Amino acid sequence: MQATMSLSWLVGQSTAQFNEIFLRKSLRTILTYADGDTDLQESAFPSQVKDLATNLYMILCDTVKLREAKVKRIFLWLKNNYFPFCFSG
Numbered sequence: 001m002q003a004t005m006s007l008s009w010l011v012g013q014s015t016a017q018f019n020e021i022f023l024r025k026s027l028r029t030i031l032t033y034a035d036g037d038t039d040l041q042e043s044a045f046p047s048q049v050k051d052l053a054t055n056l057y058m059i060l061c062d063t064v065k066l067r068e069a070k071v072k073r074i075f076l077w078l079k080n081n082y083f084p085f086c087f088s089g
Contacts, residue, residue, distance in 0.1 A: 003052065008059050023060060027053045 007023075034040075034049035 004055060004059060007056050008063055020060065020064065024057075027057055 030049060031053050034046045
């Protein structure tokens with residue numbers, strides 16, 4: 001739960017400091033490790049790691065979509081309230 005909340009906060013709060021590509025690579029590395037760990041293959045560990053990585057990836061995608069929607073709303077508000085003359089067709 002803490003990893004989920006932390007990722008959501010990190011993606012939601014950061015701007016240029018956050019690199020989505022590096023996070024995707026990190027999640028892929030974690031999945032590779034879980035799949036390759038022969039000692040734990042008989043346990044639930046690999047499937048639990050896969051579920052966690054999938055959940056974290058979905059949070060990343062959803063948070064990015066929310067941030068993009070917020071930026072679009074701000075842009076439309078500015079366009080309609082402060083710069084209507086710039087966008088009149």
